[in-house]
Amino acid sequence: MMKVKQLSNYINGEWIKYNGELANVINPATGEVITEVPLSTSDTVSEAVNAAKEAQKSWAQVPAPVRGELLYKVGQIMAERKEHLSELLTLENGKVLEEARGEVQEGIDMAFYMAGEGRRLFGQTTPAELQNKFAMSVRSPIGVVGLITPWNFPIAIASWKSFPAIISGNAVVWKPATETPIMAYELARIFEEAGLPKGVLNVVFGRGSDVGSAMVEHPDIKVISFTGSTETGRHIATECGRNLKKVSLEMGGKNAVIVMDDADIELAVEGILWSAFGTSGQRCTACSRVIVHEDVKEKLEKRLIEEMATLTIGNGLKSGIKVGPIINQAAMNKIANYIEIGKEEGAKLAVGGKVLTGENYQAGFYFEPTLFTNARIDMRIAQEEIFGPVVSLIPVKSFEEAITTNNQVMYGLSSAIFTKDVNKVFAAQRDLDTGIVYVNAGTTGAEIHLPFGGTKGTGNGHRDSGVQALDVFTEWKAIYVDYSSKLQRAQIDID
Ligand code: UN1
Numbered sequence: 001m002m003k004v005k006q007l008s009n010y011i012n013g014e015w016i017k018y019n020g021e022l023a024n025v026i027n028p029a030t031g032e033v034i035t036e037v038p039l040s041t042s043d044t045v046s047e048a049v050n051a052a053k054e055a056q057k058s059w060a061q062v063p064a065p066v067r068g069e070l071l072y073k074v075g076q077i078m079a080e081r082k083e084h085l086s087e088l089l090t091l092e093n094g095k096v097l098e099e100a101r102g103e104v105q106e107g108i109d110m111a112f113y114m115a116g117e118g119r120r121l122f123g124q125t126t127p128a129e130l131q132n133k134f135a136m137s138v139r140s141p142i143g144v145v146g147l148i149t150p151w152n153f154p155i156a157i158a159s160w161k162s163f164p165a166i167i168s169g170n171a172v173v174w175k176p177a178t179e180t181p182i183m184a185y186e187l188a189r190i191f192e193e194a195g196l197p198k199g200v201l202n203v204v205f206g207r208g209s210d211v212g213s214a215m216v217e218h219p220d221i222k223v224i225s226f227t228g229s230t231e232t233g234r235h236i237a238t239e240c241g242r243n244l245k246k247v248s249l250e251m252g253g254k255n256a257v258i259v260m261d262d263a264d265i266e267l268a269v270e271g272i273l274w275s276a277f278g279t280s281g282q283r284c285t286a287c288s289r290v291i292v293h294e295d296v297k298e299k300l301e302k303r304l305i306e307e308m309a310t311l312t313i314g315n316g317l318k319s320g321i322k323v324g325p326i327i328n329q330a331a332m333n334k335i336a337n338y339i340e341i342g343k344e345e346g347a348k349l350a351v352g353g354k355v356l357t358g359e360n361y362q363a364g365f366y367f368e369p370t371l372f373t374n375a376r377i378d379m380r381i382a383q384e385e386i387f388g389p390v391v392s393l394i395p396v397k398s399f400e401e402a403i404t405t406n407n408q409v410m411y412g413l414s415s416a417i418f419t420k421d422v423n424k425v426f427a428a429q430r431d432l433d434t435g436i437v438y439v440n441a442g443t444t445g446a447e448i449h450l451p452f453g454g455t456k457g458t459g460n461g462h463r464d465s466g467v468q469a470l471d472v473f474t475e476w477k478a479i480y481v482d483y484s485s486k487l488q489r490a491q492i493d494i495d
Helices: 042-059 064-080 082-093 097-117 156-167 181-194 208-217 230-242 265-281 294-308 329-345 399-407 422-431 469-473
Strands: 009-011 014-016 022-026 033-038 124-126 133-141 144-148 171-175 201-203 221-227 246-250 255-259 287-293 348-351 370-373 390-396 414-418 436-439 474-482
Touching: 009 042, 009 181, 033 181, 042 144, 042 171, 042 201, 042 208, 064 082, 064 097, 064 156, 064 181, 082 097, 082 181, 097 156, 144 156, 144 208, 156 171, 156 181, 156 221, 156 469, 171 208, 181 201, 208 221, 208 230, 221 230, 221 469, 230 246, 255 265, 255 399, 265 287, 265 294, 265 390, 265 414, 287 294, 287 399, 294 348, 294 370, 294 390, 329 348, 329 390, 390 399, 399 422, 414 422, 422 436, 469 474
Parallel strands: 144 171, 144 221, 171 201, 221 246, 255 287, 255 414, 287 390, 370 390, 414 436
Antiparallel strands: 009 014, 009 201, 022 033, 124 133, 133 474, 348 370
């Protein structure tokens, strides 16, 4: 399926063969090597930035609706190639094929949505304080922007960042995760085919500590947009702060589903299963805590345990599989370690908790969907991001305690509540302190035309996707036109 033996960096419209160190790209479902990816150095980043800087000058002059035409073409090619892209996505990331299709669709939707922004990019006109004077605000491009994207949504998150950056008239230097470089290769090829001028999008493969750091330090990269761990995000923000560089961060989550005593339990079970074990729990938005009212605790637990037994685990390219592999061995070790921590802390391991091996699983990385019950909010398994198929059930006595428990973590990405009480619905959407709130649905499934992001340790006040993403990739400019033919002085009293 993947014919390219070694991926190349894409700089100034050329695929540049890399002669330095390479890393294997592994299919997590089988352990097989699919291709090789460059581990580039800061020199490659400099070349990419130089190309981007040059290209950006003329790209910014292209009328935004014309830039939009190009994004429509990108969306169209992605749609024509949806099945091919989805299969490659499953191959490198492991997520089951129907989820891969969903992710590619997010990218297609984002292309068409941001193409439309080419005809909007709205600013404001406002009254001016003085006669014969006109005032307005417009968005202007920033210049060269740096994108650092993760392996768990390699094409969707890339589209959330690169499409608004490009429609706004910026040029891009992009470091995709080395685990999932094929989506970056495919997307760059699509841009090339759609006719993007050379240098507007550059892809540099490599480690965060080399390529990522070089991007953060490069004086000509004016914005960094990063999705990944809180630890790395904090480091990036510190470095960017030192250089007064704008930085947008999307980091961890510890998302909860609240199940109230009046909830539709069957619906809640479905919502929990999908948001906790879909993508093997490897979403920033994945549900990893269930906060349940004590009156329905037993019923919910019983139904969850029954339904978890029906989850089929295996290679996501095979039909009927619901839970795919974990991305790599390091992630497996981290998950396995949290199982031990949960047991030591005194939570009850009700289902799962083991690495899956054997013929069916080849040399892939598989972990059983896992449920801890009788967890408490002060436990590490209820506080820290595990990024795997592990859920902890925390019983509470009231609605108020449910909300407090939800908010009592360092993260603030997504939360959900199952209830039929309209008063609780409105109180919850006000009081849950996350950037995304769901009512009677699980914690995953954000749509691309709404702002995506979170509070507290999840973000730093910016949002991906939605029109809000444009705020990351544009500067506001305030413009005053005085047509009075005399010097009018604002804020100076006239007698
Ligand atoms: C992520 O996990 O980083 O809302 C992105 C969702 C998806 C995107 C998740 N649309 O679950």
